[in-house]
Structure formats: C-alpha cells, structure tokens
Amino acid sequence: MSHHYDYLIAGGGLAGLTLAYAIAKTPALQDKKVLIIDREVKHRNDRTWSFWAAEPTMFDHIVHRTWKKINFISDTLNRQFELTRYRYATIRGIDFYQEVNQVLQRAANIAFLYGEITEIGQAGEQAYATVNGQRVTGNYLFDSLFRAELFNPYDAGYHYIRQHFKGYVIRTPQPFFDDSAITMFDFRTKQKDGVYFFYILPYDKNVALVEYTGFSRDLLPETEYDHELQNYLHNRLQLVDYEVEETEFAVIPMTDFRFESRKGRIIRIGVQGGMSKPSTGYAFIRIQRQVEKIIKSLQTSSTPFYNEAFRPQFRIYDAMLLNIMHREGWQIAHIFSAMFRRNPIERILRFLDEQTHLGEDLLIMASVPPLPFLESIYNLIFRRKPIKQIKKYRS
Ligand SMILES: Cc1cc2nc3c(=O)[nH]c(=O)nc-3n(C[C@H](O)[C@H](O)[C@H](O)COP(=O)(O)OP(=O)(O)OC[C@H]3O[C@@H](n4cnc5c(N)ncnc54)[C@H](O)[C@@H]3O)c2cc1C
Structure with a gap:
C-alpha cells in the first residue's frame, strides 16, 4: 500500500464520510487518491440525524421520514405549525453508513484504514496522520476528530454548556402517535439548572423516538433521564403499554468557542471545524454546506480553502443565548414561547439556520422579552461571564 494520498480524511463519521461521498460523486475528482x-x-x-431544509441534500434518497408539521408546547403556548418551503427530515445513522459504504466501495480512488489516530500534523508541504504507529501522508488532511486539547473555551472566556439527551425508540401495540407532526419542543418539565424539554419524532403511528434533552453545565444522574422519560410517557402522554426498542444517549458541546477551521494543510471539518450551531447543537445541514464549499473549491482552485461566510451577528445571538442558558436556563422556555407565538415558523427556522437578513433578525428580537438579552449584552460587553464559575469542562 502506498502511504501518500491526495486527501487524508481523519474520522469517518458524518463529516468525513459526507466529504468522501461527495468526492466519489464528483467526476472531476475521480483521479484523487483518498484515504x-x-x-x-x-x-x-449509533445516531439519528434530524434537520430542516428547504433545499435538496445529497442524502434525500435515504431519508427515513419527513414531516411538514411541527408542534411547540410549553406552559403558555401549545401550537402546531405547518411548513411550506421547509421540511423536517430524519436520517438513520445505519442507512447513512450503508449508503456511503456502498458508493465508496465502488470508488477505485478511495480506501479505508481502520485504527487509532494518535497524531495529526504537517511536515514541510505534506500533512500526515499517525495510525497504528505508522505514518500516512497527504497533500491535504481533513480533520474531524474532536479533541479536548484543541477545545478550551474557558481560558479564552467563551461559553460552554452541554447538550445531553436520552432517547427511547418505543413501539406501541395500538396506533398511538399522530405521525404527521414532530414535537420540536415540549417544555412541560422542570427546568432544573438549565433548559429541559422533550422531543418526539413519530416514525409511524406505532413507533416514535421520544427524547429528554437538557442544555446545562452538568449532566444529570444516569437514572434521572429514565425517570423523566417514563414519567413523561406515563403521566403526560398517558402511554403505559409500550416497548423500548432502542435507546440513545449523547452529550454534545454547545459553545461559542471559535474552532480553528484551518491550520496549514489541515482543514477541520464537522463538529471539530465549528459546524455545530452553538445555541442548538444541530450540525447536519451545516456539515453538508461545508462539504459543498470544499468540493467547489477543490474543483475551481485545486485547494480545499473556501471562503467562510462570516456573519458576525449570528455569533452574537448565539453568545447571548448561551449566556442566558448559563445564567437562568428556565428563561429559554419563555423566550422560545414568545418567539414561536409571534413569528411565522419558517422565519424562526431560517433564523436558527442563520439564513435570515437583518430586518428579519430585528423582527425576531422584537418578539422576545428584552431583559434577559440586555443582561447578556451587558455581560458580553463587560466580559462578566458566568462561565468563570465553572472549573471543569471535560467529562
Ligand atoms: C447521538 C447523537 C445524535 C445527534 N443528532 C443530531 C441531529 O439530529 N441533528 C444534527 O444536526 N446533529 C445531530 N448530532 C450532532 C452532529 O450532527 C453529530 O455529532 C455528527 O455525527 C458530527 O459529525 P462529525 O463528523 O463531526 O463527528 P462524528 O460523526 O462523531 O465523526 C468523528 C469520527 O472520528 C472517529 N474518531 C475519533 N477519534 C478518533 C481517533 N483518535 N482515531 C480514529 N478515529 C477517531 C470516530 O470514530 C468518528 O467516526 C447528534 C450527535 C449525536 C452524538
């Protein structure tokens, strides 16, 4: 086996495999050797990716389900919204991996190497990775390995909280769910030390993913996720007869830390490249867009360096929301209730997706209670960040 490649892709998860898949589908890149x-x-x-989009994606043919209705529930608002341009969709991890593997196995220019990467770097004009003690080199390396040592939000004064969730895929013997609508937020649960809500994806009338999600600094004791889920199913949904077919537990960083997107010949992609939306944790669509830009750049300039659309206002909005989540997470249910009550749903989705223009941003701002945001602005300007209280961030 030759040890030099045009492109090394470190990490074959969502970002790495999406990139490899896009290379395999691009005729102009068929002569590039990829590892x-x-x-x-x-x-x-191992996971399910959900997203909303108005535009087509490369993976629409493997989407497990799409929905055109969204429920929002809190103590003060219970409303169903209809989507027109947008769709909410979900892709099962296993379908994604199978589809990508099938295509990549047929691509003569793309190979896999399995092993632990212990080092990534650049020597002269080559990037390299050390895998199982052996060095492989490439003209460029795409890095999607999330490494704690590259992520230090507290020293730099950024916010950092964790999105932690446990989900059950449940099956009921009788039709139970309205499978035409997802529940994006059901805030009818104790807000503890952060933001807490339930999320439901009904795959059909008998099968649904029901998730209990928290945005907070600390995780909950393990049994509490099960306790909350069971309580919600039994007491809130009045559902007693069901079977848990699968469970999912994950912790995702939510931070306004500025991930370095490029270092010499190393290009960071996926969550490590800052593609996770700081205030929501959604990353799927952002990763698809990052890959599109890389592919375009490889075709037009033979380098992977693309222009990052820098829209500073969204960094500020994310920082403000994270600041509120840190300080008084319980406010988020009120803020989101006001936002969902006073705005068309697609404006909200565009806003959360960073696709709105300033006029629409102002309409959103005007719809939410101003005080928590004013306090955030004060904290951001005077660097009075609640994160100073937190000593530990590595789990
Ligand atoms: C359970 C779960 C559910 C999620 N749901 C959604 C969702 O619904 N919508 C959404 O938009 N986002 C979601 N996310 C967030 C985000 O989309 C995913 O985390 C996504 O997988 C990130 O892609 P990535 O390529 O950056 O990282 P990953 O997909 O995690 O890929 C990183 C890869 O690197 C490999 N790796 C790491 N270290 C090493 C090493 N030292 N040596 C060799 N290999 C290594 C890992 O095995 C992995 O395959 C979810 C995340 C999780 C964990």
Whole structure:
C-alpha cells in the first residue's frame, strides 16, 4: 500500500464520510487518491440525524421520514405549525453508513484504514496522520476528530454548556402517535439548572423516538433521564403499554468557542471545524454546506480553502443565548414561547439556520422579552461571564 494520498480524511463519521461521498460523486475528482481513517467500522445505528431544509441534500434518497408539521408546547403556548418551503427530515445513522459504504466501495480512488489516530500534523508541504504507529501522508488532511486539547473555551472566556439527551425508540401495540407532526419542543418539565424539554419524532403511528434533552453545565444522574422519560410517557402522554426498542444517549458541546477551521494543510471539518450551531447543537445541514464549499473549491482552485461566510451577528445571538442558558436556563422556555407565538415558523427556522437578513433578525428580537438579552449584552460587553464559575469542562 502506498502511504501518500491526495486527501487524508481523519474520522469517518458524518463529516468525513459526507466529504468522501461527495468526492466519489464528483467526476472531476475521480483521479484523487483518498484515504479515510477511523478507529471503527460503522455498522451500528449509533445516531439519528434530524434537520430542516428547504433545499435538496445529497442524502434525500435515504431519508427515513419527513414531516411538514411541527408542534411547540410549553406552559403558555401549545401550537402546531405547518411548513411550506421547509421540511423536517430524519436520517438513520445505519442507512447513512450503508449508503456511503456502498458508493465508496465502488470508488477505485478511495480506501479505508481502520485504527487509532494518535497524531495529526504537517511536515514541510505534506500533512500526515499517525495510525497504528505508522505514518500516512497527504497533500491535504481533513480533520474531524474532536479533541479536548484543541477545545478550551474557558481560558479564552467563551461559553460552554452541554447538550445531553436520552432517547427511547418505543413501539406501541395500538396506533398511538399522530405521525404527521414532530414535537420540536415540549417544555412541560422542570427546568432544573438549565433548559429541559422533550422531543418526539413519530416514525409511524406505532413507533416514535421520544427524547429528554437538557442544555446545562452538568449532566444529570444516569437514572434521572429514565425517570423523566417514563414519567413523561406515563403521566403526560398517558402511554403505559409500550416497548423500548432502542435507546440513545449523547452529550454534545454547545459553545461559542471559535474552532480553528484551518491550520496549514489541515482543514477541520464537522463538529471539530465549528459546524455545530452553538445555541442548538444541530450540525447536519451545516456539515453538508461545508462539504459543498470544499468540493467547489477543490474543483475551481485545486485547494480545499473556501471562503467562510462570516456573519458576525449570528455569533452574537448565539453568545447571548448561551449566556442566558448559563445564567437562568428556565428563561429559554419563555423566550422560545414568545418567539414561536409571534413569528411565522419558517422565519424562526431560517433564523436558527442563520439564513435570515437583518430586518428579519430585528423582527425576531422584537418578539422576545428584552431583559434577559440586555443582561447578556451587558455581560458580553463587560466580559462578566458566568462561565468563570465553572472549573471543569471535560467529562
Ligand atoms: C447521538 C447523537 C445524535 C445527534 N443528532 C443530531 C441531529 O439530529 N441533528 C444534527 O444536526 N446533529 C445531530 N448530532 C450532532 C452532529 O450532527 C453529530 O455529532 C455528527 O455525527 C458530527 O459529525 P462529525 O463528523 O463531526 O463527528 P462524528 O460523526 O462523531 O465523526 C468523528 C469520527 O472520528 C472517529 N474518531 C475519533 N477519534 C478518533 C481517533 N483518535 N482515531 C480514529 N478515529 C477517531 C470516530 O470514530 C468518528 O467516526 C447528534 C450527535 C449525536 C452524538
């Protein structure tokens, strides 16, 4: 095996595999030798990616379900919204891995290497990765390995909280769910030390993913996720007869820390490249857009360096929301209730997706209670950040 490639892809998860798939589908890149490196073969349904989009994606043909209705529920608002331009969709991890593997196995220019990457760097004009003690080199390396040592939000004074959730895929013997609508937020639960809500994706009338999600500094004791889920199913949904078919637990960083997107010949992609939306944790669509830009740049300039659309206002909005979540997470249910009550749903989705223009941003701002944001602005200007109280961030 030759040890030099045009492109090394460190991490064959969502970002690495999306990039490899896009390379395989781009005729002008068929002569580029690519190596994907990961510590594991993907054969488990290890996650489900949901997203909203108005435009087509490369993976629409493997979408598990789409919905055109969204429920929002809190103590003060219970409303169903209809989507027109947008769709809410979900892709099962296993379907994604199978589709990508099938295409990549047929691509003569793309190979896999399985093993632990212990080092990534650049020597002269070559990027390299050390895998199982052996060095492989490339003209460029795409890095999607999330590494704690590259992520230090507290020293730099950024916010950092964790999105933690446990989900059950449940099956009911009788039709139970309205499978035409997802529940994006059901805030009818104790707001504890952060933001807490339930999220429901009904795959059909008998099967749904029901998730209990928190945005907070600390995780909950393990049993509490189950307790909350069971309580919600039994007491809120009045559902007693069901079977749990799968469970999912995850912790995702939510931070306004500025991930370095490029270092010499190393380009950071995926969550490590800052593609996770700081205030929501959604990353799927942002990763698709990042890959599109990289592919375009590889075709037009033979380099992967694309212009990052810098829209500073969204960094500020994210920082303000994270500041509120840190300080008084319970306010988020009120803020979101006001936002969902006073804005068309697609404006909200565009806003959360960073696609709104300033006029629309102002309409959103005018619809929410101003005081928590004013306090955030004060904190941001005077660097009075609640994060100073937190000593530990690595789990
Ligand atoms: C359970 C879960 C559910 C999620 N749901 C959604 C969702 O619904 N919508 C959404 O938009 N986002 C969601 N996210 C967030 C985000 O989309 C995912 O985390 C996504 O997988 C990030 O892609 P990535 O390529 O950056 O990282 P990953 O997909 O995690 O890929 C990183 C890869 O690097 C490999 N790796 C790491 N370290 C090493 C090493 N040292 N050596 C070799 N290999 C290594 C890992 O095995 C992995 O395959 C979810 C995240 C999780 C964890």
